[in-house]
Amino acid sequence: MSHTIKTILAVDDEPNMLRLLEISLRQAGYKPLTARDGREALEIIRSQHVDCVVTDLHMPYMSGLQLLKAIRGEALDEAQHKSSKAQSNPDLPVIIVTAQGEVKTAIDAMKNGASDYILRPFDLEELELAISRALSFARLVVENQFLREEKTSDIGIVGNSPPMQQLFDAIRQVAPEKATVLIAGETGTGKELVARAIHAGSPRKEGLFVAVNCAAIPHEMLESELFGHEKGAFTGAIKERVGKFELADGGTLFLDEITEMPMQLQAKLLRALQENVIERVGGNRQIDVDIRVVAATNRDPKQAIADGKLREDLYYRLNVFRLDLPPLRMRKSDIASLAQHFLAQRRAAISVDAIQALTGYDWPGNVRELENVLERAAIISGNQTILPKHLPAEMVNHVTLAASDSGVATNTLALPPALEALERRLISEALAITQGNKSKAAKLLEISERSLWYKISQYEIH
Ligand SMILES: Nc1ncnc2c1ncn2[C@@H]1O[C@H](COP(=O)(O)OP(=O)(O)OP(=O)(O)O)[C@@H](O)[C@H]1O
Ligand SMILES: [Mg+2]
Missing domain, CATH: 3.40.50.2300 (Response regulator)
Known part of the structure; x- marks a missing residue:
């Protein structure tokens, strides 16, 4: 930019x-x-x-x-x-x-x-x-x-593996209903994409899809973010504010990282879901809302209950319909079509041995990590054909090790300087856009705040 x-x-x-x-x-x-x-x-x-x-x-x-x-x-x-x-x-x-x-x-x-x-x-x-x-x-x-x-399937999600086909069937079933859906899955598995597909496949698609990331909003602001507030409700509330519930009226409210919502707010949420009415903070007006809620978490919900991060009663209310997103390492047959999907946008190609290298890796960051790796690789290769040498070292490692017996050079493992320069630029841009707000910048870059801090100090960005 x-x-x-x-x-x-x-x-x-x-x-x-x-x-x-x-x-x-x-x-x-x-x-x-x-x-x-x-x-x-x-x-x-x-x-x-x-x-x-x-x-x-x-x-x-x-x-x-x-x-x-x-x-x-x-x-x-x-x-x-x-x-x-x-x-x-x-x-x-x-x-x-x-x-x-x-x-x-x-x-x-x-x-x-x-x-x-x-x-x-x-x-x-x-x-x-x-x-x-x-x-x-x-x-x-x-x-x-x-x-x-470019999306082809009616749901707009790529994947031919059996677990993904099952998931698509489940989405088709539940989308037209008003039932609450709980989506569980590791980071980067496509939870938000699925939530959007549910909205798009529902009779509420003309309404808004409103996403609230409970982890990204400070606890003390989350209540007014969700329910809105009346003028003068608290210091700083100089105007009335419409909350996300009202905004999503007639549409879908996506509550991301639900376990990061404070417990007492979870109680208020449960009440709103049961009664279909809300009250703004500092108000006593009852406002009717017609909402479909889709919630997501990257924790194991049962464990979150045991850890005191999720109210059990709310869990049962949300868990009416449950979708579990399989991690990418459990459906490696999807890697090639995902790669093609991401590279088609850049009109770049990928070699067979590079696909092999991608398939050998475990993808802790799932589809998002794959998308990022390919984006960088495409840039480094000049949007030509991605070869193993354009991929991060840890992916090429075992390929080249296996090949090293046959005398293949292993000096392709050094992190290309272009990659560093690119990363440095992306971080500076994100910080500029968010006016130095590191947690927002991390969200924008889709990396954890901790790794952003690490990279900022590594690259000495000020
Ligand atoms: N099956 C898929 N087909 C195409 N793109 C996908 C697929 N799964 C994920 N993606 C893409 O990967 C990225 C991450 O997906 P998404 O944001 O939905 O993940 P998430 O599960 O919500 O992750 P997090 O828990 O970190 O918020 C997005 O850019 C999304 O478009
Ligand atoms: Mg998400």
């Missing part, structure tokens, strides 16, 4: 507000463009490059919501006819600015593809945060696009 200055288009019919936005954006280091209504905004988007749109909801001629729909609709048309420049348009992030009483409209906007919303009056920091979140998300979406298009 480049660190060039991003262009942000502000749209508001109120001249003073527009001016304020323009000044704020410039102060935050962006290049601001302004439009007084939706039509003007569309003109600008058509004629020049824009990285993100921040728009008011109520405007003459064309509301913020209509503008949003026009951007999405137009982007689709353009993508079909034109090439390079138009391709980033379907994912052009749009942030909605709205007044406090209008959260419902904001949710509507989110359902129509807005990236985020902020409530008026907002401060510069809030605006910046929303923009930087929207921009980094846009990047992920663009990168994932190939993945989405």
Whole structure:
């Protein structure tokens, strides 16, 4: 990703507000463009490059919501006819600015593809945060696009091995129901992918798929993240906030790493699941919600109960339907098709002995590790054919050892300097995107926080 200055288009019919936005954006280091209504905004988007749109909801001629729909609709048309420049348009992030009483409209906007919303009056920091979140998300979406298009199976998950075929059958069965699903499996086995497939295969697919990673959100913030809060509920709660439960109304709520949720919050969650109502923090209003919950854990649920990390009653409520994701080492026959799937996006190839090397390895990080290894290997090989020498040493090790009798050189085991440089760059970028927040950066890089700390000190990144 480049660190060039991003262009942000502000749209508001109120001249003073527009001016304020323009000044704020410039102060935050962006290049601001302004439009007084939706039509003007569309003109600008058509004629020049824009990285993100921040728009008011109520405007003459064309509301913020209509503008949003026009951007999405137009982007689709353009993508079909034109090439390079138009391709980033379907994912052009749009942030909605709205007044406090209008959260419902904001949710509507989110359902129509807005990236985020902020409530008026907002401060510069809030605006910046929303923009930087929207921009980094846009990047992920663009990168994932190939993945989405290229999926062949109706479920969109790669795998021909018997355990995966069984899993697909189970997904097809449970997806249309409202039943709660508990997905268990080691890290990187595809739990989130399965959760999304369940949502996509359900009658709720028009609603939102809202993911909450219970491990990534500080305990004291998790309750308000899930249930929302009323204005003044606690110090710092200067505005009302809609929680993920309300946002996922009519859709699917994905509770990732459920065992990391504090026990007393698990009790509140259980109540919400049983009664289909929630209360915001600091409120006494009962809000009806229609939610399908899919939960995931990379621990053994029974063990988590024994360790006091998971309430037994919640477990029985979640475990109505259980999906166990097999680790990659138990289905090595999937490695070749997964490799092909990941490499097709880069139009890279892989040699037979490299596939053999991949199959000989145990994959503690499962499919995610395979994806990362292949991505790096493709870069090192210049997107040509991946050979064993492009793979990490521990995978090639036993292959070359076996081959060393026949005089094959083993000096291919050194970590290629290109790999180090790449890793260093990815880490710096992740830290820049997350403004130095190591736990968010680790999430983005899909490595543990501990290994991020290790690499930062190893590479002396500041
Ligand atoms: N069967 C599969 N086919 C295609 N891609 C897969 C498959 N399984 C996993 N992936 C990819 O591997 C990566 C990791 O998958 P995912 O995030 O779903 O794992 P997870 O089980 O949620 O991991 P964690 O417990 O660490 O959160 C993703 O990029 C996902 O798209
Ligand atoms: Mg996950």
